[in-house]
Amino acid sequence: MIREYKTIQEISGPLMVVNRVKGVTYDELAEIELTDGTVRRCKVLEVNGDNAVVQLFEASAGINLAESKIRFLGHPLQLAVSGDMLGRVFNGMGQPIDGGPAILADEYRDINGLAMNPAARDYPNEFIQTGISAIDGLNTLVRGQKLPIFSGSGLPHANLAAQIARQAKVLDGASNFAVVFAAIGITFEESNFFVEEFRRTGAIDRTVLFTNLANDPAVERIATPRMALTAAEYLAFEKGMHVLVILTDITNYAEALREVSAAKKEVPGRRGYPGYLYTDLATMYERAGRQLGKTGSITMIPILTMPEDDKTHPIPDLTGYITEGQIILSRELYRKGIIPPIDVSPSLSRLKDKGVGPGKTREDHANTMNQLFAAYSTGKENKELMSILGEAALSPTDLLYAKFADEFEKRYVAQGTDENRSIQETLDLGWDLLSILPRAELKRIKPEFIEKYLPKKD
Numbered sequence: 001m002i003r004e005y006k007t008i009q010e011i012s013g014p015l016m017v018v019n020r021v022k023g024v025t026y027d028e029l030a031e032i033e034l035t036d037g038t039v040r041r042c043k044v045l046e047v048n049g050d051n052a053v054v055q056l057f058e059a060s061a062g063i064n065l066a067e068s069k070i071r072f073l074g075h076p077l078q079l080a081v082s083g084d085m086l087g088r089v090f091n092g093m094g095q096p097i098d099g100g101p102a103i104l105a106d107e108y109r110d111i112n113g114l115a116m117n118p119a120a121r122d123y124p125n126e127f128i129q130t131g132i133s134a135i136d137g138l139n140t141l142v143r144g145q146k147l148p149i150f151s152g153s154g155l156p157h158a159n160l161a162a163q164i165a166r167q168a169k170v171l172d173g174a175s176n177f178a179v180v181f182a183a184i185g186i187t188f189e190e191s192n193f194f195v196e197e198f199r200r201t202g203a204i205d206r207t208v209l210f211t212n213l214a215n216d217p218a219v220e221r222i223a224t225p226r227m228a229l230t231a232a233e234y235l236a237f238e239k240g241m242h243v244l245v246i247l248t249d250i251t252n253y254a255e256a257l258r259e260v261s262a263a264k265k266e267v268p269g270r271r272g273y274p275g276y277l278y279t280d281l282a283t284m285y286e287r288a289g290r291q292l293g294k295t296g297s298i299t300m301i302p303i304l305t306m307p308e309d310d311k312t313h314p315i316p317d318l319t320g321y322i323t324e325g326q327i328i329l330s331r332e333l334y335r336k337g338i339i340p341p342i343d344v345s346p347s348l349s350r351l352k353d354k355g356v357g358p359g360k361t362r363e364d365h366a367n368t369m370n371q372l373f374a375a376y377s378t379g380k381e382n383k384e385l386m387s388i389l390g391e392a393a394l395s396p397t398d399l400l401y402a403k404f405a406d407e408f409e410k411r412y413v414a415q416g417t418d419e420n421r422s423i424q425e426t427l428d429l430g431w432d433l434l435s436i437l438p439r440a441e442l443k444r445i446k447p448e449f450i451e452k453y454l455p456k457k458d
Contacts, residue, residue: 002071002072002073002074003021003022003023003024003071003072003074004069004070004071004072005018005020005021005069005070005071005072006066006067006068006069006070007019007020007021008032008063008065008068008070009051009065010065011060011063011065012263013060013263014055014056014060014217014218014219014260014263015045015053015054015055015056015263015264016032016042016053016054016055016056016060016063017051017052017053017054018051018052018054018070019050019051020050021047021050021051021052021072022050023072024044024047024052024072025044025047026044026045026046026047027043027044027076027077027112028043028044028072028073028074028075028076029041029042029043029072029073029075029076029077029078030042030043030044030054030070030071030072030073031070031071031073032056032063032068032069032070032071033068033069033070033071034062034063034064034067034068035064035067035068040056040057040058040063041056041057041058041093042054042055042056042057042070043055043057043076043077043219044072045264046264053264054070055219055260055263056217056219057093057217057219057220057223058217059217075110076110076111076112077093077110077111077112077223078108078109078110078111079094079108079109079111079227079230079231080094080102080103080105080107080108081103081105081106081107081108081109081230081231081234081238082103082104082105082106083106083235083239084103084104085103085208085231085235086178086205086206086207086208086235087204087205087206087207087208088100088103088208088209089195089209089211090208090209090210090211090227091210091211091212091216091220092184092210092211092212092213092216092220092221092223092224092227093220093223093224093227094111094210094227097211098195106234106238107234109230109233109234110230111223111226111227111229111230112226112283113226113229113230113233113287114287115282115283115286115287116286116287116288116289116291120291120292121289121290121291121292122144122289122290122291122292122294123144123290123354124142124143124144124145124289124290124297124299124324124351124354124355125142125143125351125354125355125360126142126143126144126170126355126360127140127141127142127143127170127171127355127356127360127361127423128141128142128143128168128169128170128242128244128299128355129167129168129169129170129171129422129423130163130164130167130168131163131164131167131168131419131420131421131422132160132163132164132167132340132342132415132421133412133413133415133421133426133429133430134327134340134342134344134347134412134413135164135327135342135349136361136421136423136426137365137368137369137372137412137423137426137427137429137430138344138347138352138369138372138373139325139327139342139344139347139348139349139352140349140351140352140355140356140361140369141168141299141301141349141355142299142349142351142352142354142355143170143242143290143297143299143355144288144289144290144297144298144299145288145299145300145324145325145349145351146285146288146289146299146300146302146322146323146324147299147300147301147323147324147325147326147327147349148250148301148302148303148304148316148319148320148323148325148326148327149161149301149302149303149304149326149327149328149329150304150306150311150316150319150326150327150328150329151303151304151305151306151329152305152306152309152329152331153305153307153309155305155329155331155334155341156329156334156339156340156341156417157248157249157303157305157329158186158190158193158194158248159339159340159417160303160329160340160417161181161194161246161248161301161303162193162194162197162198162417163340163417163418164244164246164301165179165181165198165203165207165244165246166197166198166201166203166420167420168244170242171423176239176240176241176242177206177241177242177243177244178206178207178208178235178241178242178243178244179203179206179207179208179243179244179245179246180207180208180210180228180229180231180232180235180243180244180245180246181194181198181207181208181209181210181228181245181246182210182211182212182224182225182227182228182245182246182247182248183209183210183211183212183248184212184221184224184225184247184248184249184250184252184253185212185213185214185216185221185249185252185253185255185256186211186212186213186214186248186249186252187213187214188213191211191213194209194211195209195211208228208231208232208235210224210227210228210231212224214252218256218259218260219256219260221252221253221256222253222256222257222260224253225247225250225253225284226284228245228247229245229284229287229288229298232245232287232288232298233287233298235296236294236296236297236298237291237294237296238296239296240294240295240296241296242296242297242299243296243297243298243299244299244300244301245288245298245299245300245301246300246301246302246303247284247300247301247302247303248302248303248304249303249304249305250281250302250303250304250315250319251304251305251306251307251315254273254277254281254314254315257273257274257277257280258272258273258274261273261274269314270314271313271314273314273315277314277315277318278318278321278322281318281319281322282322285300285302285319285322285323286322288300300323302319302323304316304319309331311328324349324350324351325347325348325349325350325351325352326347326348327342327347327349328342328343328346328347329341329342329343330342330343333409333413336409337414338409338410338413338414339414339415339416339417340413340414340415340417341413342413344373344376344413345373345376345377345380352369353366356369361423361427362423362424362427363449364427364431364445364449364452364453365423365427367444367445367446367449368427368430368431368434368445368449368453369430370444370445371434371442371443371444371445372408372412372430372433372434374444375401375404375405375408375434375437375441376404376405376408378401379401379402379403379404379405379406379408380405382394382398382399382401382402382405383402383405383406385398386402397437397438397441400436400437400438401437403436404433404434404436404437407433407436408433411429411433412429412430412433427453428453431453431454431455432455434454435454435455435457439454442454
């Protein structure tokens with residue numbers, strides 16, 4: 001039921017107080033009609049007796065308190081969902097901005113949704129191929145997983161996000177696969193890069209793209225990832241698709257949350273972020289996963305830039321608690337010209353063991369993964385020793401490990417932004433690198449796999 005009032009009392013920044021209201025509820029959507037007939041959207045933040053505090057999605061400039069009318073629409077912010085969303089570009093509020101027609105909605109969904117009931121969850125255990133060796137081979141992404149990418153300012157996380165969105169697929173060939181991509185608080189150039197990149201490669205046909213620009217209101221930034229997840233839930237659990245959700249940049253989302261919290265004069269928590277930042281992030285992240293009895297799934301890759309490259313900052317810290325691992329980008333590797341600069345040592349996929357092996361990737365995957373990690377770690381230690389003590393202080397085997405570490409970074413981690421490697425190519429490349437080491441050093445691999453897969457030296 002729509003109720004209309006002309007009792008706007010005061011405006012302070014994005015917040016507005018309306019008096020003498022009845023039946024208004026928290027999070028309800030409202031519209032303000034100005035004297036010239038233009039309409040601005042807002043939502044209810046707080047109800048106290050017959051007073052309501054309302055938050056504007058747009059600027060408050062030009063609102064005449066005495067003449068403007070506010071209508072409460074009786075429902076929260078909703079997204080029109082339909083199978084026709086694939087291949088379309090929307091703004092942060094779910095309105096098409098690609099020049100195409102409006103979406104003919106199958107239904108309207110509350111964007112706030114609900115975190116998935118733990119009792120209804122199915123365990124993630126199916127491999128998703130991203131085409132990136134450092135992820136597929138060593139930090140495997142599993143269908144239904146939440147695997148964030150921790151980056152730093154100036155590192156190429158946008159290119160990595162676009163590459164994953166372009167290349168990701170499930171290997172059974174029969175499954176419907178879609179990508180929902182939400183760009184949060186980015187510049188116009190970045191937004192244009194994503195749209196053009198997806199169009200150039202044809203990936204746009206299976207992608208739903210939401211873009212919220214840096215000059216858009218902070219309140220819209222809070223809605224954008226929820227719009228994306230609502231679209232993903234519809235495609236996954238109503239249309240039976242396997243959906244990969246990529247959210248970039250979660251740091252911009254948290255900054256918007258802090259800005260809105262300050263406008264509401266809430267007591268700040270760690271580093272000025274609201275005390276409910278953990279809960280707020282969890283309500284988003286926990287909407288990903290697989291449901292018992294449903295064929296579809298939602299796999300999530302949130303991308304965030306760590307302020308000052310600090311892993312202990314509240315945003316990466318809390319994200320690490322909620323999600324199942326992290327991929328960390330390294331400034332040191334980036335300076336060496338290694339793209340993507342994924343630092344495999346501190347990176348971790350907690351579900352990788354569930355998505356590898358016979359019938360999923362290949363029988364030798366788990367063994368080679370462990371051996372590559374161990375060899376790279378030893379190689380890096382030996383390189384440090386070499387820089388302190390000199391090359392003469394190392395044994396021939398130590399020197400081979402140091403050579404392995406260099407080759408591993410140049411050939412396995414580095415692959416550029418256009419190379420799409422199959423899991424077989426990644427595993428074979430791993431074996432090729434392991435052949436640098438003496439056979440006696442491959443202690444983490446079963447002898448029968450060494451016989452079968454290790455390249456024979458002439």
